[in-house]
Amino acid sequence: MKTLIKLFTLISIITFFSCGDDDTSTTTGSMEVEFDNIAIVNGIEQQLSLVTAGSTSYGYTNSLGQKFNINLLRYYISAIELETTDGKVYKDVLEVSATGSKGYYLIDEANPASQVVELDNIPAGKYSKITFTVGVDSTGVLNGATGGALDPATSKMFWNWNSGYIALKFEGQSDASNGGVSGAETVTTTNPNGIAYHIGGWKNIAGTAFVYNNKRISFNFDTDAVVDAKSAPHVHMTFDVMGLFNGHHKVDFTGNHNVHKPSDGVDMAHNMEEAFNFDHIHQ
Amino acid sequence: MELGGRGNLPALISFIMKKWFFFLPFILGLMACGQDNTDTENLFPELPSYFPDPVYPVDKFPVTQAGFDLGKKLFNDPILSVDQSIACSNCHVKAVAFVDPQHALSLGVNERHGIRNAPSIANMAFMKEFMWDGGVVHLDFVPPNAIENELEMDEKLAHVVAKLNRSSVYPAMFKNVFSGIDTITAPLMLKALSQYQLMLVSKASKYDKVRQGKDQFSADESKGYEIFKSKCAACHSEPLFTNQGYFNNGLDVVFPDLGRARITEDLGDLGKFKVPSLRNVALTAPYMHDARFKSLMEVLNHYSDGVKDSPTLAAPLKSGSQLGIALTLAEKQSLIAFLGTLTDHELISDPRF
Numbered sequence: 001m002k003t004l005i006k007l008f009t010l011i012s013i014i015t016f017f018s019c020g021d022d023d024t025s026t027t028t029g030s031m032e033v034e035f036d037n038i039a040i041v042n043g044i045e046q047q048l049s050l051v052t053a054g055s056t057s058y059g060y061t062n063s064l065g066q067k068f069n070i071n072l073l074r075y076y077i078s079a080i081e082l083e084t085t086d087g088k089v090y091k092d093v094l095e096v097s098a099t100g101s102k103g104y105y106l107i108d109e110a111n112p113a114s115q116v117v118e119l120d121n122i123p124a125g126k127y128s129k130i131t132f133t134v135g136v137d138s139t140g141v142l143n144g145a146t147g148g149a150l151d152p153a154t155s156k157m158f159w160n161w162n163s164g165y166i167a168l169k170f171e172g173q174s175d176a177s178n179g180g181v182s183g184a185e186t187v188t189t190t191n192p193n194g195i196a197y198h199i200g201g202w203k204n205i206a207g208t209a210f211v212y213n214n215k216r217i218s219f220n221f222d223t224d225a226v227v228d229a230k231s232a233p234h235v236h237m238t239f240d241v242m243g244l245f246n247g248h249h250k251v252d253f254t255g256n257h258n259v260h261k262p263s264d265g266v267d268m269a270h271n272m273e274e275a276f277n278f279d280h281i282h283q
Numbered sequence: 284m285e286l287g288g289r290g291n292l293p294a295l296i297s298f299i300m301k302k303w304f305f306f307l308p309f310i311l312g313l314m315a316c317g318q319d320n321t322d323t324e325n326l327f328p329e330l331p332s333y334f335p336d337p338v339y340p341v342d343k344f345p346v347t348q349a350g351f352d353l354g355k356k357l358f359n360d361p362i363l364s365v366d367q368s369i370a371c372s373n374c375h376v377k378a379v380a381f382v383d384p385q386h387a388l389s390l391g392v393n394e395r396h397g398i399r400n401a402p403s404i405a406n407m408a409f410m411k412e413f414m415w416d417g418g419v420v421h422l423d424f425v426p427p428n429a430i431e432n433e434l435e436m437d438e439k440l441a442h443v444v445a446k447l448n449r450s451s452v453y454p455a456m457f458k459n460v461f462s463g464i465d466t467i468t469a470p471l472m473l474k475a476l477s478q479y480q481l482m483l484v485s486k487a488s489k490y491d492k493v494r495q496g497k498d499q500f501s502a503d504e505s506k507g508y509e510i511f512k513s514k515c516a517a518c519h520s521e522p523l524f525t526n527q528g529y530f531n532n533g534l535d536v537v538f539p540d541l542g543r544a545r546i547t548e549d550l551g552d553l554g555k556f557k558v559p560s561l562r563n564v565a566l567t568a569p570y571m572h573d574a575r576f577k578s579l580m581e582v583l584n585h586y587s588d589g590v591k592d593s594p595t596l597a598a599p600l601k602s603g604s605q606l607g608i609a610l611t612l613a614e615k616q617s618l619i620a621f622l623g624t625l626t627d628h629e630l631i632s633d634p635r636f
Contacts, residue, residue: 144423145470153440153469209549
């Protein structure tokens with residue numbers, strides 16, 4: 001009987017481990033990454049304020065002296081990677097299904113909760129670098145209808161006519177605009193001063209003319225973010241909306257006020273990339 | 284002790300009862316894996332040997348009876364349009380292989396006209412890209428183009444979903460298809476619509492029966508098939524009768540509809556459109572993206588005498604200074620006879636659809 005009990009135990013253990021369950025011996029922790037949308041005016045950081053579509057109250061001025069306001073600012077962050085000081089990489093898992101998705105985050109200025117990304121099951125370590133994609137690459141598109149942050153009905157970030165997700169959507173109004181924008185979410189076609197910038201284009205295929213406007217961006221932290229079972233660092237990133245218009249390419253609201261296809265968004269995608277910044281870490 | 288053979292069940296049970304502790308560890312270990320070994324229902328049809336594998340992952344998303352029924356109900360329900368007036372089936376009519384027999388350009392809400400002719404949606408399971416310009420890269424993403432186009436259904440996905448959630452029948456149907464859900468969402472609706480569309484497989488035409496040795500072409504059909512293979516099959520390749528490429532077939536020299544260039548934003552693709560499948564082509568008049576030709580003879584007359592030159596014209600339609608495809612009247616008549624063998628009467632009379 002003793003032999004049988006030993007055999008019983010042995011077979012149970014072997015069969016159990018044959019399932020390929022995760023190795024849980026490594027300590028893990030979590031991290032929060034906040035995306036704070038701001039406007040840097042004369043070197044001073046301001047929090048954004050949204051206005052209702054149609055408002056003629058203009059709180060911002062671009063570098064060309066054109067006044068504008070903001071109805072909507074929304075963008076995707078995906079495929080986040082963290083790197084330790086000794087070069088180990090943690091990759092946030094990307095998963096898609098009709099009932100949900102993982103690893104895709106829709107940052108919406110109108111929804112404060114959306115601006116903090118929670119990363120879990122990060123192996124303990126000292127992290128010194130973050131990398132992420134602004135936009136949604138092929139995995140998020142080619143698997144068909146997807147739920148969660150990628151639900152086309154709730155995100156309102158999907159181009160039906162040219163399947164793919166808008167990486168960044170900005171809508172507002174400027175007294176310098178000639179109006180008549182089409183295909184916007186908040187601004188009507190009859191609005192005489194609407195501005196709408198939908199920046200997208202995910203087909204990164206060599207030898208084709210497809211325009212790829214998603215951006216993969218890396219930042220080194222100024223101090224290490226220490227992840228272990230006890231401490232969950234908070235990484236503070238910023239997105240400067242002024243950089244979208246005053247960056248590498250100056251956006252003139254007279255004439256360039258209506259972007260709805262990949263080729264028209266190339267310059268602003270460049271600006272978008274440079275408008276993100278690492279700010280600080282709370283350990 | 285003998286365990287095999289009929290009638291020995293009591294002996295087997297008795298053996299297991301006595302030695303249960305020997306089997307228990309295996310059972311416990313396997314239960315920990317949480318594997319589901321039940322055979323998954325999949326209504327997706329068996330395909331003829333010469334068919335390609337479906338592009339849509341039907342193994343990952345098997346077609347179930349409940350999923351198909353839900354997709355069929357949605358396909359035929361004008362709830363998808365803003366004023367409850369237009370269903371998918373308005374412009375994709377079963378009797379004519381799922382095209383619009385009445386309107387050259389699709390008729391949407393408030394008598395609005397679309398910009399292109401409704402294409403057949405048979406054999407969508409095998410397509411890599413959709414629409415005349417190929418802008419849609421997954422079958423699930425096809426329906427929103429009709430639902431949210433202001434010239435067609437002029438509705439918003441979020442509003443359709445709200446209407447479905449308020450309905451007296453849809454919530455239970457969705458919960459029956461997608462176990463564990465609380466509410467209807469757009470991706471679930473799109474997956475359900477795909478369930479229906481995946482089943483619209485055209486594979487039982489006379490052409491198929493001939494290929495399977497169950498029927499024979501007439502002399503004229505046979506002659507037409509030979510002409511087809513030498514002069515048409517480069518683009519309309521068998522067995523789907525499309526190579527799924529994009530070509531300018533010489534309709535115009537200026538292009539009010541950019542075609543493929545709308546998607547690629549490459550002037551080298553100006554005036555190119557997706558090669559349509561010729562299955563059921565005898566039923567799917569009018570022809571071309573803008574429905575300019577009313578009959579197959581008009582189409583063939585275009586290829587023989589009407590092709591116009593432009594920088595993006597398909598290479599096979601130009602040899603030296605000669606434009607188009609040389610075809611005699613007799614050859615055209617034979618080709619039309621052959622094209623008639625691509626009509627799938629089983630598909631258009633299938634009571635399931």
